[in-house]
Amino acid sequence: MQTIVKMFNTDKWVLPYLRRYKKLLTLVIFLGFMTVFCGTALMFVSGYLISRSAQHPSNILLVYVPIVLTRAFGIGRPVFRYAERLTSHNWVLRLVSDLRKKLYLKVEQRATTIRQEKQTGDILALLADDIQHIENLYLQTIFPVVIGWLLYVVFALFVGYFNWAFGLLMLLLFGIITILLPLVSVALNGARSFKNRQLQHEVYVNLTDGVLGLTDWVIAGRQAEFVEKQTTLMDQQVKIQSKDMQFTWWRDFVLNLIVAGITFVMLYFGESQFGNSYLNVNYIAAFTLAIFPTVDAFQSISAGLTEIPTHQASLERMNRYDDLEVEKPIAANVNREELLAFKEITFTDVSFHYPNQERDVLNQITLPIKRKQTYALLGPSGAGKSTMLQLLLGDLQPTQGQIKVDGHDLNTLTDYRHDLFGVLDQQPYLFNTSIMNNVRLGNLNATDDQVKAAIAAVGLTDLVENLPAGYETVMTEGGQRFSGGERQRFALARILLQDAPIIILDEPTVSLDPITENEVLTTIFTLLADKTIIWVTHHLTGINFADQVYFLDAGQFTMSGTPQDLYAHNQHFKQLLDLDTGVVNS
Amino acid sequence: MIDRRLFTMPGIRKTLGMLAVLITLQAFSVLFQGKYLSMSIVTLWQQKPFVAILQTFGFFLVAFVCRHLLTVLKNYVVGQWVEKTITTLRSDVLKQVGALGPKIIQEKGTGNTVTLALEGIDKTQTYLMLVLIKMFDLMIIPWILLAYLFTVSWQEATFMLAIYPVVILFMIILGYAAQAKADKEYANFVRLSNHFVDALRGLPTLKQLGLSRKYANNIHRVSEDYRVSVLSTLKIAILSTFTLDFFTTLSIAIVAVFLGFSLIDGTKALLPALTMLVLAPEYFLPLRNFANDYHDTLDGKNALGDVLDLLSRPTLADDKTIKLDQWQADSQLLLENVTVGYQDSDNPALTIQHLALQGYQKVGIIGRSGSGKSTLLNLLGGFLAPTNQVGQKIMLDGQVVDHLQLQAWQKQFQYIPQTPYIFHATLAENVAFYAPDASETAIIEALAAAGLADFWQELPQGLATLIGEGGQAVSGGQAQRIALARAFLTPERRVLLFDEPTAHLDIETEMNIKKAIVPLFDNHLVLFATHRLHWVNQMDYILVVEDGKIVEQGTPKQLASQNGAFVQLVTDVNQLGGVK
Structure with missing residues (x-):
């Protein structure tokens, strides 16, 4: 309970948006109220109508108004409901557009840190789900609860208009249904639903672990154990869920007992208030029959409020993205043309460690990067290769030492980052849009001919033109319809259009088979011959393309030089290269 | 339904x-x-x-x-x-x-x-x-109520009976209309609703291209397009609920008005009329409940x-009658006329005319990606079933079997893939996965043999350290060594299946791990699929796979001396060569 209150207090994703599009929101609430109002009023008026008719009024005109009202409310209810559903969706979807933009911008600020985390895509897809949760929070919780409470107040006021004491009693009795029961329900179910969510997560992790290792379970002949290991947790979850359901059943039962009480009170109220007048007795049926549709509307309050814990995790996750402050680096005043014609980038005594960690990921690295040279960077995982690239791109700042472009500190050049650097990594993303648009992302001002020329340069013209939709073919699911080598070529075409002087190759061929790798590397280095290239690679295929080779281990260079020199003079390098070329000893 | x-x-x-x-x-x-x-x-x-x-x-x-x-x-x-x-x-x-x-x-x-x-x-x-x-x-429920209402007042009861099929008919018609509209919009929906996930997934790439900020407005615009598209479909889709609502509520109103008239005429008393009115909503309730949860x-x-x-x-049924002795220096596995097919394709993924493996051979399986190497390994490991065509013959240690998905066979081997799976469990449990009863000393020896002696001693809780997802991080090379330790711990499993175990590792790690793998080969039948050709030096028999067929087989020497698929493959792989 307290966590929920706290959640709403610190929230920046739901409450601020209630103020936006206020008119539309008021309309949603109004229409929702009218829907439940018409339902109640229909039974009220019908009850009055037939009671009055049973007194054989001398003139049909005496019941004319109730007749018209009955029909009006009868038609009004579905019409209002229809309108309410459309407007509430309209409102929520408008909100979703805003939320998506906001969330995107928040994530964008930390895109580089996200990149380090594993399974980036899945984490991000989870965020998209979170927005869905907020959508449901409005449609299933906030709207029905507000509308229900509104009806509650209006109904009690109406009874109070006839007799204030009974009005108060109704306020109290209906209060049990609309306020007390839902709150008790949230308090009791909240803890269970929290436990359930935890279990759910455990079950998920556990099963994923089992399924990923299924081959091992099968070969080890331990399938039975695999099943048993999964079911223990799952059974626990089933128990909690069925407790949850049983609670709901009995809660609804108690709710209905209260309804029976209300009916009794209402009959008593009717008798004492209207029983002594021949004309007024007709209100007894009216009031009594109105109870049932009213209670129907109240039932969605409990249901809506108990949904809150399921949305809680999403809200919390999204609010975490809010706490982030990004400092804006100082921008240097440099001439763009001069900068792009730089002569040298230098790492001088650069060290780096993550905050709260002692170990240096990079330890006093010095590296001069000369214009139009190719540098190959090798080393085991965790050696510091990626960190070097992130420092170069300005995603991380050195904790010691400096990185300079012709004397300008790299820190001050953030605005020129995309003019300076092009990146081709292991899995460049291909967007769910046409081939043409995908390649054009390299330079939005490129003409169709320029885009086609870039596609031709990477050797994909035949492939693309033979597709039924040609250049307009849509790349679905990250370009799954193309092979790994083809996807790298599309990304390369993008880089060609971007035309930055420095290209960072972050293991672009790691997932390709050796023959495709050979072909892609040849294309890359032929097309990028006049660029400065920093190439992180995991083995030595194509090492001849590099002017300088650097081996990095534990944050320091262990071996460096031209490949030819190293091969001639360094026994270790020779061994590695021989292994790599797979010289078959006969 | x-x-x-x-x-x-x-x-x-x-x-x-x-x-x-x-x-x-x-x-x-x-x-x-x-x-x-x-x-x-x-x-x-x-x-x-x-x-x-x-x-x-x-x-x-x-x-x-x-x-x-x-x-x-x-x-x-x-x-x-x-x-x-x-x-x-x-x-x-x-x-x-x-x-x-x-x-x-x-x-x-x-x-x-x-x-x-x-x-x-x-x-x-x-x-x-x-x-x-x-x-x-x-x-x-509706029919019991209706039967009673007929005894109360047959006119209104008839009306309520008549309206029922009308409501259902309208709902069906509108349901179809909504379905048609939704089908028409479906592609659009999918594209628009996936756009956001697409943008988030591609964010690192957008950032690299310097477009990430500009893209925010695009997200808003597409999302608004989505809203318009959803609303136009929704207008029709919720019409069916509207109809249900409309007819049921209006029916109650009509019944009330009818009753009113007959009461004024004096043809009816209040009690039956009121009963009618009270039960009318109950009569429709089950239908409404049913329709509400329809989706x-x-x-x-x-x-x-x-x-x-x-x-x-x-x-595949595990044939328990097959009993296998431990794989020996003279054991034999013979495959003749075996094909493996994929469900949605007529062309077999793999065809084997003749393949005989025996004793402690070291068999290298080489070929391009997609040539059928993995399929061959999956067949031998019993993960894929052969099509069981006429003339197929699989002989295991002299016994004819239909397929290799046999506990008795799977108990004989260790499988070491490109990225071995590390369970979320302790290091000891991970190493002893194939031998849960192994002693601690045995585990420590296996770890040492796999070159992990220093690694486990430096772990915060030693052998009891949790590794895998959410535990202590393990690099690709270390994961590979843990898989090797598993193999060292179960020497009674005399067949080793390797699927490209070093292709993802950096060259220095690869060289180091190779030193740990090679000693494992002794007294084992080794099946080693790879395109890292240096492994050929450790093999005594090579299968070259191309387009789902074994196009060449023989000792490395034989193959190197004939100008065939093997020589071609070596040339292709080494196109770029070493240093010039």
Whole structure:
């Protein structure tokens, strides 16, 4: 309970948006109220109508108004409901557009840190789900609860208009249904639903672990154990869920007992208030029959409020993205043309460690990067290769030492980052849009001919033109319809259009088979011959393309030089290269 | 609406029988509840004192409480059956996944399999819970009420009977219209709704290209397009709910007005009229409940279908009669005329004319990606079944078998893939996965043999350190060494299957790990699929696979001396060569 209150207090994703599009929101609430109002009023008026008719009024005109009202409310209810559903969706979807933009911008600020985390895509897809949760929070919780409470107040006021004491009693009795029961329900179910969510997560992790290792379970002949290991947790979850359901059943039962009480009170109220007048007795049926549709509307309050814990995790996750402050680096005043014609980038005594960690990921690295040279960077995982690239791109700042472009500190050049650097990594993303648009992302001002020329340069013209939709073919699911080598070529075409002087190759061929790798590397280095290239690679295929080779281990260079020199003079390098070329000893 | 296979589930008939009895009782409770409420109101309307209704109100109260108690009972009856069924289904699904083995994961993907076993089962649970009760309510309650209403006033009862098919007809017609509209918009929907996920997934790339900020407005615009598209579909889609609402509410209004007229005429008394009015909403209630959850139910029906489809997949029977001795220096595996096919393709993925493996051969399987190397390994490992064509012959140690998915065979080998899976468990449990009873000393020796002596000693809790997802991070090279330690720990498994174990590692790690792998080869039959050609030096027999066929086989020397597929492959792989 307290966590929920706290959640709403610190929230920046739901409450601020209630103020936006206020008119539309008021309309949603109004229409929702009218829907439940018409339902109640229909039974009220019908009850009055037939009671009055049973007194054989001398003139049909005496019941004319109730007749018209009955029909009006009868038609009004579905019409209002229809309108309410459309407007509430309209409102929520408008909100979703805003939320998506906001969330995107928040994530964008930390895109580089996200990149380090594993399974980036899945984490991000989870965020998209979170927005869905907020959508449901409005449609299933906030709207029905507000509308229900509104009806509650209006109904009690109406009874109070006839007799204030009974009005108060109704306020109290209906209060049990609309306020007390839902709150008790949230308090009791909240803890269970929290436990359930935890279990759910455990079950998920556990099963994923089992399924990923299924081959091992099968070969080890331990399938039975695999099943048993999964079911223990799952059974626990089933128990909690069925407790949850049983609670709901009995809660609804108690709710209905209260309804029976209300009916009794209402009959008593009717008798004492209207029983002594021949004309007024007709209100007894009216009031009594109105109870049932009213209670129907109240039932969605409990249901809506108990949904809150399921949305809680999403809200919390999204609010975490809010706490982030990004400092804006100082921008240097440099001439763009001069900068792009730089002569040298230098790492001088650069060290780096993550905050709260002692170990240096990079330890006093010095590296001069000369214009139009190719540098190959090798080393085991965790050696510091990626960190070097992130420092170069300005995603991380050195904790010691400096990185300079012709004397300008790299820190001050953030605005020129995309003019300076092009990146081709292991899995460049291909967007769910046409081939043409995908390649054009390299330079939005490129003409169709320029885009086609870039596609031709990477050797994909035949492939693309033979597709039924040609250049307009849509790349679905990250370009799954193309092979790994083809996807790298599309990304390369993008880089060609971007035309930055420095290209960072972050293991672009790691997932390709050796023959495709050979072909892609040849294309890359032929097309990028006049660029400065920093190439992180995991083995030595194509090492001849590099002017300088650097081996990095534990944050320091262990071996460096031209490949030819190293091969001639360094026994270790020779061994590695021989292994790599797979010289078959006969 | 209903999957027929639902009615073949154990215990369903008994549950449905009890449900039908409870619902019938409930229908009568509803009936009496309405009747006595009307009687109470009429008594008060006749200006009698309040005490006059105490008895009738008491009857109302009993009926009312009974009705809601019966709801709880109904839920318990169905709930218990659902719980039992779901538990069985879930463990059946897991058993089936275990029986189908890695093949099913390759086909469906890890994510889909997990989703099916968890969400699929959850949805099935909701579905079973909803559909049985609502369907039986709809089949029983309105008709008992209607029968009674005919005795009260046949004119209005006839109207209510007549309106029923009209409502359903309209709902069906509008349902189809909405479906047509939704189908037309479907592609658009998918594109627009995936756009956001697409943008988030591609964010690092956008940032590299310097477009990430500009893209925010694009997101808003596309999302607004989505809103417009959704609303235009929704306008039609919710028309069916509108119709239901419209007809049922209007029917009540019409009944009220009819009743009013006949009351004024004096042809009817208040009590039957009021009873009619009170019971009219109850008559429509089951239909409304059923329609409200219609979409959830459809979803659940599909989920149940998926689960049942998975369960009905044929699994290969483990032939327990096959007894195998431990693989020896003179053991033999022979394959003749064996093909492996894929479900959706006529062309076999792999055809083997003749392949004989014996003793402690070291067999290298080489070929380009997609040539069929992995298929061959999967066949030999018993993860894929051969098509069992005429003339097929698989002989294992002199015994003819149909396929290799045999416990007796799988107990003989170790499988070391490109990225071995590390379980979320302790290091010791991970190493001893194939020999859960191994002693600590044995585990330590295996770790040392795999070159992990320093690694485990530096771990915070040594052998008891949790590794794998969420535990201590393990690099690709270390994961590979843990797999090797598993193999060192089970020397009785004399067959080793390697699938490209070093291709993802950096060259120095690869060289170091190779030193740990080679000693493992002694006294083992080794099957080693790779395109890292330096391994050829450790092999004494090579299979060259191309387009799903073994195009060349022989010792490395033989193959190197003939100008065939092997020589061509070596040339292709080494196109770029070393240093010039």
